[in-house]
Amino acid sequence: MRPNAFGYARPDRVEEALALLAEHGEDAKPLAGGQSLVPLMKLRVVYPYVVVDLNRIAGLDELTLDDEWLSVGALTRHVAVQRHPGVRAALPLVAEAVDDLADIQVRNLGTVAGSAAEADPSGDWGPVMLALGGEVVCRSTTGRRVVPIDGFFVDYLTSDILPTELIETVRLRRPPAARSGSAYLKLERRVGDFAVVSAAVSISLDADGRCADAGVGIGGVGLTPFKATAAEARLRGAVVDADVLDEAAALIRDAVAPLDDGRGPAWYKRDMAGVFFRRAAERALARAGTSSPPEEERP
Amino acid sequence: MWSADDRVPMRVTVNGTVYDTAATPRTLLVHLLREDLDLTGPHVGCVVGRCGACTVIWEGKVVKSCMVLAVQADGTEVETVEGLADPDGTLHPLQESFWANDAAECGYCTPGMLMAACGLLRENPAPDDAAIRRGISGNLCRCTGYVNIVKAIADAAVAMADAEADDAVVAATAKGE
Numbered sequence: 001m002r003p004n005a006f007g008y009a010r011p012d013r014v015e016e017a018l019a020l021l022a023e024h025g026e027d028a029k030p031l032a033g034g035q036s037l038v039p040l041m042k043l044r045v046v047y048p049y050v051v052v053d054l055n056r057i058a059g060l061d062e063l064t065l066d067d068e069w070l071s072v073g074a075l076t077r078h079v080a081v082q083r084h085p086g087v088r089a090a091l092p093l094v095a096e097a098v099d100d101l102a103d104i105q106v107r108n109l110g111t112v113a114g115s116a117a118e119a120d121p122s123g124d125w126g127p128v129m130l131a132l133g134g135e136v137v138c139r140s141t142t143g144r145r146v147v148p149i150d151g152f153f154v155d156y157l158t159s160d161i162l163p164t165e166l167i168e169t170v171r172l173r174r175p176p177a178a179r180s181g182s183a184y185l186k187l188e189r190r191v192g193d194f195a196v197v198s199a200a201v202s203i204s205l206d207a208d209g210r211c212a213d214a215g216v217g218i219g220g221v222g223l224t225p226f227k228a229t230a231a232e233a234r235l236r237g238a239v240v241d242a243d244v245l246d247e248a249a250a251l252i253r254d255a256v257a258p259l260d261d262g263r264g265p266a267w268y269k270r271d272m273a274g275v276f277f278r279r280a281a282e283r284a285l286a287r288a289g290t291s292s293p294p295e296e297e298r299p
Numbered sequence: 300m301w302s303a304d305d306r307v308p309m310r311v312t313v314n315g316t317v318y319d320t321a322a323t324p325r326t327l328l329v330h331l332l333r334e335d336l337d338l339t340g341p342h343v344g345c346v347v348g349r350c351g352a353c354t355v356i357w358e359g360k361v362v363k364s365c366m367v368l369a370v371q372a373d374g375t376e377v378e379t380v381e382g383l384a385d386p387d388g389t390l391h392p393l394q395e396s397f398w399a400n401d402a403a404e405c406g407y408c409t410p411g412m413l414m415a416a417c418g419l420l421r422e423n424p425a426p427d428d429a430a431i432r433r434g435i436s437g438n439l440c441r442c443t444g445y446v447n448i449v450k451a452i453a454d455a456a457v458a459m460a461d462a463e464a465d466d467a468v469v470a471a472t473a474k475g476e
Binding site (some may be wrong): 002003004005007010031034039043050051102104105 | 324346371
């Protein structure tokens with residue numbers, strides 16, 4: 001109901017924050033949006049001895065979209081990404097994921113970096129990050145570590161970040177502007193819930209209409225957000241028609257290891273992972289500027 | 300750095316009134332408001348930050364005050380449901396509309412609903428039904444089924460737009476336009 005008793009630091013420089021994390025290590029937790037940390041503390045699942053409040057540190061809320069990257073800082077709030085018109089146009093899967101993320105209260109305070117560090121397999125950012133690819137820059141008093149997104153989600157609610165580190169930047173790779181499309185679709189029981197399953201798909205086509213590149217991230221299907229590398233490989237080089245999508249969906253169903261839990265049984269999530277991948281991929285293809293593959297009877 | 304037992308001095312402005320107070324680091328903003336400042340409008344409904352009964356407007360943003368540490372609010376402005384009505388008691392159009400539309404039954408979610416609606420209408424003065432439902436999706440109601448709440452917000456939006464239009468006419472008339 002109420003958090004444990006803890007010491008509180010409110011540095012106004014990032015170097016101070018890092019020094020505190022270096023000093024206290026696992027005994028400390030950084031506080032950004034608090035939309036995961038505070039509820040976990042109230043449930044006494046997490047009980048840091050020290051909380052390092054980052055919110056008075058200036059300059060941590062960058063949000064940059066250039067030709068190659070979408071970059072966010074440690075304090076970039078979900079809502080800022082949602083409202084960025086360039087992001088919605090260039091990276092619909094990002095805007096759609098944030099549209100579906102929790103509610104306005106959480107989006108106003110919660111941060112992209114915080115979601116990434118929390119590494120919830122059913123969170124909205126994980127699949128999007130895996131679909132686009134990129135890197136997470138982790139900073140400590142000893143320097144910076146650049147972690148590829150592919151290797152960032154390590155285990156259940158465990159990212160690669162160390163207790164002595166802060167995320168400095170999350171950098172997502174932007175697909176080429178022409179002939180690219182993306183989409184994020186989420187199966188949820190109530191609006192804003194963590195996903196039962198979700199699918200983030202980014203597709204780029206070459207001039208002949210073949211898939212030049214594909215990124216597929218699936219949520220809700222295991223201990224971490226899932227990168228569907230086999231499905232991606234099936235898409236690459238192919239003219240993506242209904243058969244190819246079916247095969248890619250089957251590869252996803254074969255590869256995932258969802259859990260039975262309150263959000264649904266494993267068999268259902270497995271099935272729905274394939275369904276939602278297919279729907280997201282169709283939408284991404286349509287946005288990439290080609291006609292959708294012939295609509296077959298949906299499962 | 301403050302230790303767990305320290306009462307961290309803080310100044311917070313709530314509904315326009317400046318409070319000089321102090322809070323231990325573990326004190327949540329909702330508890331500061333309710334227990335230290337006697338503003339029992341924001342309600343505590345769940346442990347996990349899902350119900351939204353604690354919703355306030357913090358530095359212009361709709362937030363759940365049970366997910367904010369009180370000490371984070373040092374030097375900032377908070378608006379609670381107690382601040383919606385005018386000092387002379389004139390109800391805010393949202394309050395009038397909730398009343399006229401029977402949008403409250405037990406009333407437990409109502410303060411949070413009103414503040415979420417207030418924040419929504421500031422961002423989007425003419426929301427359609429879908430936008431209203433999205434705007435209150437962080438606020439759970441166990442009684443009403445939401446229908447009257449959504450209608451109340453829609454009606455309030457119209458009333459507030461009309462009032463703004465009337466104000467503009469008055470102002471223009473006064474300037475002799």
